[in-house]
Amino acid sequence: MKRNEFIRRLRAGLKGMTPADVEEIVADYEAHFEAAAEDGRSEEEVSDALGNPSRMARELRLEAGIKSWESERTPSSAWSVILAFLGLATIDILVLLPIVLPVLGVFFGLMVATVSVFIAGGFVLVAGPFSGFPGGALVAVLAGLGLMAAAVAAGALLGIVGTWLVNAAKWFGRLHYRLIEPAIRGETRGDVA
Structure with a gap:
């Protein structure tokens, strides 16, 4: 593949x-081509x-997402790690999907339940004393x-669990890359010194 096609992809x-x-990133790879041309x-x-x-881009996106997550733990940086991880693990998606989707579904359901309990508690706090709550106003x-x-x-516990889940995805993504990197580079056990 020529330089322009490589950079375009x-x-x-x-x-x-x-x-x-x-x-x-592109400047770094352009420098590789220039140095090689000089040689x-x-x-x-x-x-x-x-x-x-294309594979390198997915790996670079995962690394960028991980750096973002490590510097600023926000929902958007967590989402970028998860999406980059799923992009890198496209080979394993059929294996991972039945595991990841139920975990994310349960996590989302628990978050919705937590918000619902908070809203219900606010309703009981505000309306309970005026509605004849059993035990009186103080109990309400x-x-x-x-x-x-x-x-x-x-919600705090779910935040901790969510952080663990994102860190697990980050760990698996890096492990996944380390395991397949020799195959990408065309190395075999006999080639590695």
Whole structure:
């Protein structure tokens, strides 16, 4: 594959990343081609040595997502790690999908339940004293506060579990890459010194 085709496919795979990051990555690979040309190597040799640009782009997107997650643990950075991981693990998607989807479904269901309990606690806190709550107004206030506190505690626990899930996806993505990297580069056990 020629240099222009390699760079075009790399850019296409990096869509969604910031333009500055894309330009920095592309500049690095352009430098590989320039250095190789100075050494007398052909563009085809360099592109063969570098590997599949689409695959490299998925790996680079995963690494960028992981760096984003490690520097700023936000829902958007978690989502970028998960999407990059799924993009990298397209080979394993048939195996992972039956595991990942139920876990995400249960997690989402628990988050919805937690929000619902919090809202119900607020309703009991506000409306309970005026609606003839069993045990009186004080019991209604305390019950409402208890429900809201339980929901906040459950939300905190779900936040911790969510962080663990994202870290597990990050770990698996890096492990996945380490295991298949020799195959991508064309190495076998006999070739590695």
